[in-house]
Amino acid sequence: MEAMLRIRAALLLSALALLSLFFRSYSQEIQIANAERRIDLTSHIVKVFLTLKVENVGTSPASEILLAFPPTQVDQLALVKAAATVGKRKKKSYLALDVIPTELPDAPNGTKYFSISLLNPLSTGETATLEVLYILTHSLEPFPAEISQSESQLVYYRDSALILSPYHIKKQTTFFKTPSSKLESFTRVEPTNRAGTELKYGPYENHPPYSFLPILLHFENNNPFAIVEELVREVEISHWGNLQITESYKLAHAGARHKGMFSRVEYQSRPSISGVSSFKNLLARLPPRVHSVYYRDEIGNISSSHLRTDPWKSELEIEPRYPLFGGWKATFVIGYGLPLEDFLFESPDGKRYLNFSFGCPLVETVVNKLTVKVALPEGAKDPSAVIPFPVEQHLEVT
Template identity: 35%
Template sequence: MMPAMAKIQVLVLLLLYIAIQCGSLNVDTISSDIKIKNVDRSIDISSQLVKITSKVTLENTGKVPVKNFLLSVEGGAKSNLAFISAKDQNNKDLRLVETTVKGYDQVKFWRVELKEAINVASTAIIGTESVYTKALQPFPTAITQQEDQLVKYNGNLYFYSPYPVVSQKTNVVLNTKSVESFTKIKPFSQQDGTIAYGSYSNISPFTEKELNIHYKNNSPFLTVTRLARLIEVSHWGNIAIEETVEIEHTGAKLKGPFSRYDYQQDHHSGPASVRSYKTFLPASASDVYYRDTNGNISTSNMKVKKDSVELDLRPRYPLFGGWRSHYTLGYNVPSYEYLYHSGNEYLLKMRAVDHVFDDMQVDELVTKIILPEGSTNIVVNFPFTVTRLSDSLHYTYLDTKGRPVITFTKQNVVENHIQDFQIRYTFPRLLMLQEPLLVVGFLYTLFLCVIIYVRLDFSIHKPEHQHKD
């Protein structure tokens, strides 16, 4: 049997483990001191994304100042949520911490930490933004080349919140007058591609009311199924960036044959197809190349603007529903714009993902950063939650130990994720001489071998010289 002392040690370790695990989980409670006085909400479904912005007026009805509050997303929508944020009335970002509430396992919560507490009997205006992907479903799911694309949106008519809402309004932006059907709960109005709902009064916490809209939407339904982004850092003045993009049209599938003749003759043919799209690169981008498995794609235009380089990318064939394409895009940028140093300490500050097309959605992003050989003490800071993969080494010409490779991945990426990551590392500046010295040493050795080979005589028999009388 286990000795008493050993049992005590095991029990202490078990209790310590439980305490650590409990401490690592964020658990909050819903405050009864908070009431939402008013909500003005806008739901933009004019593109392939669903963008919801809300202006929320919080009121403190308690007896102590309120330093934070909870945002929530209903269980049916949380799988489609790609991005969420909150700002105060000065348009400054507020910190969001993912948390849980006991008894609400199906609801996703965030604790919003206010910069200034809400005093007793006072109010504060907070702006929230959320972006959802794959929340619009084509209906019908297949259309002919000449037909428009119809989609369905299924959401919540009310602002989903753990607090009671005194009054709220909702505007749904469609940018089209072609609406097949929509939820009609009074009061509502429809005008110029917009449906207005409300105001509605005294809505209880966690109230859900189905909002259905069936309408025409021919905007590009493009999805990047996988984006592999490679960033190679050099201390010799250049950063090389290469993106391998796998793209798919995820709208209504093409029904029946495709006629290229009709497509070229009639500009209105294939209204839901994608002929081309615009990609924006940094203003300092140079040596841009764009190719697929068949080689360089020349049917693309590049415009150098003041703050960006605009690429008008045109695939080899138009993309209809269910069709896919694959290409590689690469360019160089000067390192002084993104790489900062003080002595042997370096800071790399670059975007985790760049603009692929307007209202983009990326199923999987994989970013690799190749640092110079000899980099140590590497510390990475990300602006959002990512999955960090194992570090590795990359070997290229004149490398001896290999270059460190930092790799991370993220699912469900949208334009709001175009933010800078930071990598701090140490690099002895004397190592800059490694490659030139290797080249000089190699050439010196080569010439020395040539000299030795020319000077020495390796023949076995020495030829006899004929002497004249």
């Protein structure tokens, strides 16, 4: 028995060693000829646009490209998308690529990976241009952590001047875009250039795999730090041709906490100065042909809302009963009806499908916890849900 365990352990170690050797040799077959990263810091949701010109310098075709993320960003990743660039200039087009999380046995210091599947294997000597978008949430840290009503909000953002990658990068440049030109401080890594609201790092040349150079930016950001701590969306399918939506929100301002007294007189008389980091309205983008819209809280109906509709979309602007400063919270409910025929479809085999948006309609908000409840009409059988990312699913029968 002991001998068998030793053999199994030896085989496992051999397999891991071969796998590690495979990924190490694989990374040497690809190099990034040029990388340009643009990081948008103009809201509390950080959007990163990455353009990679990859080249196969190995001896065998490559079918995937790896993206690497440091452990400090792993829990902040909300979305990763990639596309291949086809054509040039006016004839340029983009083809979406599959992106899936993956693991490497020799990943350094908690690095997380995503694998981009190429449309066609990249042969030796060939190049391809990839466009990557990834979004980070909860990555801006208010500092100071508390501010008064009349103070602007300053935040920290931490990253690297160099792009973390398992590949050698021949040339790379990073651009940061801030909401205003008020930049308190930033880490200098020459060459570094600043012009207005843009900060440029690089170009840097010939950096080996996993190069990382921490930087810190301290800048003004008074955009709404709107966080939905919890959202419950209830979707009720009616036999009478209607889709009824009820959304219950627990909203918070996740920016620097408000300190001191709040003066409504000062807030209303000097709106451009007093409470500049607060927010008093939000925009919800709803489907077209929406009807029977309401907006209320525990007290009752809230009249400060405005609905704009056209044949392509509906926009509902809502105002809580009071402006939200850092640390303040509000709860409310939005409800509306939709024509069922716009979302319910029947397949040739007689099954019915409801095609409906999963996420939150509020613009520029982050949802920490989302629950979607779908109430099926009486007589519905064998329900199932198809969602393009992992979620917990439960079936309740009443």
